[in-house]
Amino acid sequence: MQTKRLMNIFLFITTFCLFLLIYIWYNSYIFNHNPLSEQINKKIKDKTNRLKNLSFYNYKITHNFPIIISDKLKNNEFGRTIYSKNKDIIIYLNKNRFKENSDYMINSVLPHEYAHAVMFYLQDFSNENGSHTKKWQKICENLEGKGCNRFVNNNDIIIEKTNLF
Known part of the structure; x- marks a missing residue:
């Protein structure tokens, strides 16, 4: 039994x-x-509009930086900003990372990459500290980036995911 x-x-x-x-x-x-959900795409669009307004207000930049959601980035990359040979500035966000925490991608990674785009637009191509200079940090903060650090803070992702705080 x-x-x-x-x-x-x-x-x-x-x-x-x-x-x-x-x-x-x-x-x-x-x-x-x-593709990403309509809700996430709307949040990306809203945040991008906010970043455009802040870059105009702080730096008088009216340029539209294309944002591409890609599943071709390496797993350890959250985003990447490219300055191409024909002087285009493109922001790539890792689609797979949206699965983990879309709010972190929108509120931290997107402003981080947008700050790189602004630096490229201003023709500041410093390799100092992996392109994360004090000037870049200030731009990131002016774009309301959360945690304008050089690298991703995995604790931010986990804490934000659990919504404990």
């Missing part, structure tokens, strides 16, 4: 875990094979 009960509990747990794995896989598959 006891063995049958243990067997049923084991079967229940195994079945539950199987359904959980399928659910997680399905959500990941859907995310990877579809």
Whole structure:
């Protein structure tokens, strides 16, 4: 009798875990094979408009920097700003990182990359501190960037994700 009960509990747990794995896989598959949600795209657009206004107010820049959501960036990259040979400035954001924490991507990474775009626009190409100079930090702060650090702070992502504070 006891063995049958243990067997049923084991079967229940195994079945539950199987359904959980399928659910997680399905959500990941859907995310990877579809564009970001309309809600996230609207937040990106709103934040971009705010950054454009701040860059005009602080630096008299009216240039539109294209923002491309890409799944081609390395996993350890949250974003990248490119100054191309034909003098285009393009901001790339890692689509896969939006799965972890879209608010962090919009409120921290986007202003971080936008600050690089402003630096490129101002023709400031310093390699000092990996292009994260004091001037860049000030621009990032003026663009209301959260934590204008050189690198991503993983604690920020986790804390923001848990919403404990």
